[in-house]
Amino acid sequence: APAHPLWPEIERVTLEQLQYARLGVEGGVWQLFAEDGEMKMYKREEEVDGLAVDPLKAVHTVKGVTGREMTHYFFSPDVRFEWETTLEQMKVLETIADDTLVILQIHKRVWPASQRDALFWSHVRRVPNDTDRDAQDIWIACNHSTEHHEAPSNEGKMVRVALTVCLVCQTSIEPPADGGPVTRDHLTCKITYCSVVNPGGWVPTSALRAVYKREYPKFLKRFTQYVKDRCDKQPILF
């Protein structure tokens, strides 16, 4: 594993997020707040220092793509502007490895909040499925706020959000009955998207919750459709 000062935290947080995502939405603590076909979005209403920091967990099933493809397009900075509509600027501050980056993002102003930026490491990895041998490997992409000497400290300008986000994907293959080749019609990708965003500065709770309710379903729907469109007619990446 690369000898980078962030590596121990990247390893710990990524595996913690994997376990957190795999807990699903048990326990009755999760409130279903949006549904669209296979996509179900849950939240918990929590406040930190009077700020709404509502953990979010979404589950979704997408046909025709693999978890490797889904997490690849989520991780790749090159395509982020294709699907992230609230992004204004993005800069890769450091390439720690081909699967690990430090990214600074400036998001568009979302009324009534003032403009925000986010500084985080981003990591993607394949995790062998330790419970079910003949299942496909699990893929996880994880974004977690960090410090970085190259990021402006924003005195009095931009408010910096703190976030921890993960996208965990499990691919299933239903092989064709006639023993023919596996095509995209035989693929199903089960997704769990988790996010905790601390807005970093005052936003009226009711307004912020309205932003969450509007933006998260739009974001996950748009992102997953983007991946389906990109993968259509392309060779399958397992």
Ligand SMILES: O=S(=O)(CCO)c1ccc(-c2ccc(C3CCCC3)c([C@@H]3C[C@@H]3c3ccccn3)c2)cc1
């Ligand atoms: O999954 S990611 O890593 C994808 C890479 O971009 C990610 C997701 C979400 C955010 C994010 C950052 C700021 C804000 C708010 C906080 C106060 C004012 C702006 C929000 C609010 C929740 C709403 C929102 C939800 C989804 C998409 C955009 N907007 C979300 C950042 C990164």
